[in-house]
Amino acid sequence: MCADTTDTNTPDYKATLALPETNFPMRAGLPKREPDWLKRWQEIDVYGKLRAKAEGSDRQPFTLHDGPPYANGHLHIGHALNKTLKDFIVRSQQMMGRDARYVPGWDCHGLPIEWKIEEKYRAKGQDKDEVDVVDFRQECRKFAEGWIDIQREEFKRLGITGNWDDPYLTMDYHAERVIAEEFQKFLMSGVLYQGSKPVMWSPVEKTALAEAEVEYHDRQTDAIWVKFRVGGIAGSDALVDHMIAEVGEDAYQAEVQSLTTDCHDAYVVIWTTTPWTIPQNRAVCFNPEIKYGVYEILDTPDECWAVKEEKYILADDLAAATFQRARLEPHMVRRLRDAPPVLLECMTLAHPFEGAPEAGGEWNFTVPMLPGDHVTADAGTGFVHTAPSHGDDDYAIGVKHGLTMTYNIMDDSSFRPDLPFFGGLRVYDEKGKPGKANKAVIEKLVELHGLLARQRLTISDAHSWRSKAPVIRLNRPQWFAAIDRTVGDGHDTYGKTIRERALTSIDELVTWTPQTGRNRLYSMIEARPDWVLSRQRAWGVPLTCFTRKGVQPDEDGYLLQDEAVNARILEAFEAEGADAWYKHGAKERFLGNDYDPAEWEQVFDVLDVWFDSGSTHAFVLRDRADGSKDGIADLYLEGTDQHRGWFHSSMLQACGTLGRAPYRAVVTHGFTLDEKGNKMSKSVGNTVAPEDVTKQYGADILRLWVAQSDYTADLRIGAEILKGVADSYRRLRNTMRYLLGAVSHFTEDQRVATEDMPELEQYILHRVAELDRVVRDGYTKYDFQGVFQQVFNFCTIELSAFYFDVRKDALYCDGDTARRRAARTVMDVLFHRLTTWLAPILVFTMEEVWLERFPGDGSSIHLQDIPETPADWRNDALAQKWQMVRRARRAVTAALEVQRTDKVIGASLEAAPVVHVSDPAMLAELRSVAFDDVCITSNVTLTDAPAPDDAFRVTDVPEVAVVFAKATGEKCQRCWRILPDVGTHTHPATCARCDEALS
Known part of the structure; x- marks a missing residue:
């Protein structure tokens, strides 16, 4: 007869159960506890121990080369994303058996720091140009040093591993020496030249900018339609042939006469959004593929700049819109005839300011009509005003046809002082606001009857990403690296020119994640112009070269190419840094006794900072003991904007000195957006600061956000998203807490061999083996989202909701049975796998889990490798069976849930x-x-x-x-199963299994 389970004399069996034992808290308290683990890692020197562990071993090096952040402000969420992804890679590669080295670095030279120091001078009413340049540079150095210390601690707070005690800095003396040396290779190999062509120019900062230093914002401007009078039509065989084909030999002469008559004193109309460039006009371009017509004005309304009986030549597709803008109704205009391209090429025009009183003949020259493929019929008039000093297409046309290069615009965007009408007027003032130049040019065009129409509109235009002020295209003497000139360095395996080497590297030597990165960089390098190396600033590595007085830049002997001079410069830079270039007597010191200093000019432009960071492969990968044996990185990882930045400049620089790309793989991540998908902006108030996240949630939550996101696209973050991440974290933490309790006091002598385990345990080991391959493949492919999702699903669906649930009874209620020992053996396996699989992502939490079980003084999860998986754990037939069992189980549990x-x-x-x-x-x-x-x-x-x-x-x-x-039956008071035999055993109110366990 069954025992009465309500008998108050029934023993309390709770103390006899093998309940989980752990002090691991359910509440993480990460913001308060994470700094303690950081301190501990530093004390036991985890990074150093890993490097020592690799010495003399067969571990293959893995080098992720750090793209240097700029040392001038607190970290933003993009920094956190970037460094966290890098940390995932370094840690996972290390735990998969590599010697994963990570040397963090900083970009220290350049305009943003110089600008900050200048602001300090301006606030005091001082002139920066009156300060000794070496003293000024020292102030810049101290500014950078201060921010490096701040950012270093902010990065470390995120759990980023690396050689923080010995980072690389582009302003270190050795780094400055190597940057100068890399530049000298350009000098000696023949790719360096001084030229004069349009560059992105910041009138506010008074320096050239690289494409990577420019961002595009909307701004308002005046678009104008300007009349260029036809000054003459020179006959040509092509025009004659065209007319013969049109009207025949008998009538062609009359037709040519009619055509020239209709076009005599007509006007070619151009359209531009940069009125200030009109004084620099030297040609007008057309496209032979566009159909043009001659239009006559029959009548005009009041307040109209068009003149009755004037004739205008326009692209037919754009004529109506042009006349509408000029306030002309359709009935006021008639089309006289075609204006064939062969006729346009015969024309010469007069500049709109030609013959202007008091102009002193400044614009009394012929303006040619030139064909150009860059002219389209999408907007404007079908004619493009061409100022060779102020645009890439304009410059190319100017070079091709020998047009005059103008130098009317000064560094501050003012017209040269002696330019008639406009001298001294600025395009933009010192704060980047529109100056008076545009207005003055428009008013002069109106006065000289050169304007047909104007319109106020908004365009997207280039701005400096530092000052946020507009930039202009401006011709300035600059130093360039020719990317299509043969590089005389002997590194011709992948091509003879920088462009050839870069394109070959992209396709043959580099793996791209995602693959779209390849296409983007390839198209950029395929179409890019020569590299502008020079900047007109003070804080940077100077272009360490000399030019001969009295010799033109395109003549032999202009550049001094002498290895002995170069060696003296490098020796000084190694000892004193780049400041040596600016010290008194530097020219005489470096030229030595071989050259007369009076015959040579010392160049004081500084190198583009992208050349600095592009050279890091030389002084980090090549020169450091913890660099790369062959000077090539296994991986570069940065944001997608670096296809025009660091990926790009590193490729060009290395192809000019190494002959190939400095990296074997490139991983690109997207930008960070707010929860609604909007760009983050301080003014809008939708930014998320890493510091705020770590204070509220802890760095592991921020890291988990990165792991759960598809970093190859833009990533969203905000309060609600972080709440969801925190919920996932809690579920995972509970899994680890259960495991810790399950394996408490587990010892090696309790371990059960795989072949002696029940099928369920063997099935779980099979899933571990499957997942181990998924995790390793995912980490190898840098698919962190895939890794985490698979591990998370395994923990929540297969472990917590299935295996742990099923085996809870055996773990708690069995005695020292083979089944319980097998379950605990598998739990131990799961512990070691989950902690190492997740350690690269949840660096703090997995350390906490590890130390809860292995609390030794030098113990750390980050000193472990992912354990190797025995081949005999894989059992596909058994897995197929248990997948069937689980399907049937799902039907039963669903039925019970209804009840x-x-x-x-x-x-x-x-x-x-x-x-x-x-x-x-x-x-x-x-x-x-x-x-x-x-x-x-x-x-x-x-x-x-x-x-x-x-x-x-x-x-x-x-x-x-x-x-x-x-x-x-009755309920067993120990395991709670309801069975017919309960109460029939030695121990009251127990089933057979529990009675045996108690015995």
């Missing part, structure tokens, strides 16, 4: 369902396992009998139907 919802039962152990299985193979497999344990019921009846119509079914498991039945 629980209807309050028929409170727990699944109150049930003993009848399970009808129509598939004989499935039925056989279910009968071969303890299916009641799997379903966590007190009993299960398996049958092949046809199921009644009202049996419970789930759609995706058609082979199984469930008929609910309550368990019969």
Whole structure:
């Protein structure tokens, strides 16, 4: 007879259960606790121990070369994303058996720092140009040093590993020496030249800018339609041939005469959004593929700049819009005839300011009409005003046709003082606001009857990303690296020119993640002009070269190319830094006794900072002991904007000195946006600061956000998103807490061999083996989202909701059984796998988990490798069987959930369902396992009998139907199963299993 389970004399068996034991807290408290782990890692020197561990081993080096952040402000969320991704890679590569080195670095030279120091002078009413340049440079150096210290601590707070005690700095003396040396290679190999062509110029900062230093913003401007009078039409064979083809030999002469008459004193109309460039006009371009016409003005309204009986030549597709802008109704205009391209090429024009009183003949020259493929019929008039000093297309046309280069615009964007009408007027003032230049040019055009129409509109235009002020295209003497000139350095394996080497490297030597990165950089380098190396500033590495007085830049002997001079410069830079170039007597010191200083000019422009960072492969990868053996990085990783920045400049620089790309792989991440997908802006107030996230949630939550995101696209972050990340973290933390409790006091002598384990444990080991390959492949491919999602699903779906749930009874209630020992053996395996799989992502939490179990003084999860997986863990046949078992289980648990919802039962152990299985193979497999344990019921009846119509079914498991039945018997007061034998054993109110455990 069963014992009365309500008997108050029944013993309390809770103390006899093997309940989990752990002090691991459910609440993480990461913001307060993470700094302690950081301190501990520093004290035990985890990074140093890993390097020592690799010495003399067969570990293959892995070098992720750090793209240097700029040392001038607190970190933003983009910095956190970038460094966290790098940390995932370094840590995962290390734990997969590589010697993963990471040397963080900083970009220290350049305009932003110089600008800050200048602002300090301006605030005091001082002139920066009156300060000794070496003293000024020292102030810049101190400014950078201060921010490096701040940013270093901010990066470390995010859990980023690396050689923080010895980072690389572009302003270190050795780095400045190597940058100068890399420049000298350009000098000696023949790719360096001084030229005069349009560059991106900042009137506010008074320096040239690289494309990577420019961003595009909307600004308002005046668009104008300007009349260029036809000054003459010179006959040509092409025009004659065209007319013969049109009207025949008998009529062509009359037709040519008619055409020239109709076009005599007509006007070619151009359109531009830069009125200030009109004084620099030297040609007008047309496209032979566009159809043009001659239009006559029949009448004009009041207040109109068009003149009755004047004739205008325009692209037919743009004529109507032009006349509408000029306030001319359709009936006021008639089309006289075609203006064929062969005619246009015969024309010469007069500049709109030609013959202007008091102009002193400044614009009394012929303006040619020139064909150009860059002219389109998308907007404007079909004619493009050409100022060779102020645009790439204009410059190319100017070079091709020998047009005059103008120098009307000064460094501050003012017209040269002696330019008639406009001298001294600025395009932009010192704050980047529009000056008076545009207005003055427009007013002069109106005065001289040269304007047809004007319009105020908004355009997207280039701005300096530092000062946020507009930039202009301005011709200035600059130093260039010719990317299509043969490089005389002997590194011709991948091409003879910088462009050839770069394009070959992109396709043959570099792996791209995502692949779109290849296409972007390839198209940029394929179409890019020569590299502008020079900047007109003070804080940077100077262009260490000399030019001969009295010799033109395109003549032999202009540049001094002498290895002995170069060596003296490098020796000084190594000892004193680049300041040596600016010290008194530097010219005489470097030229030595071989050259007369009076015959040579010392160049004081500084190198583009992208040349600095592009050279880092030489003084980091090549020169450092913890660099790369062959000077090539395994990986560069930066944001997608660096296709025009660091990826680009590093490629060009290395192709000019190494003959190939300095990296084997490139990974690109997107930008950070707010939760609505908007760009972050301080003025809008939608920024998320890394410091704020770590204070509220902890750095691991920020790192987990990165891991859960698809970094190859733009990433969103905000309060709600972080709440979701924190919820995922809590679920994962609970899994690790359960594991810690399950393996408490587990010892090696309790370990069970795989072949001696129950099938369920063998199945879990199979899944571990499968997942281990997924994790390693994911980390190898830098697919962190895929790695985390797979591990997270394994923890929550396969472990917490299945395996842990099923084996909880055995772990708590079994005695020292083989089943319990096998389960704890698997739990130990899971502990080691999960902690190492997740350590690269959740660096603090996995350290906490590890130290909870292994609290030794020098212990750290980050000194471990991911354990190797035995081949015999893979068992595909067994996995197929247990996937079938789990499908059947899902049907049973769904049926029981209905009864629980209807309050028929409170727990699944109150049930003993009848399970009808129509598939004989499935039925056989279910009968071969303890299916009641799997379903966590007190009993299960398996049958092949046809199921009644009202049996419970789930759609995706058609082979199984469930008929609910309550368990019969009494409730075991130790394991809570309801079984007929409860109360018939030695220990009161227990089942046979629990009675045996108690015995």
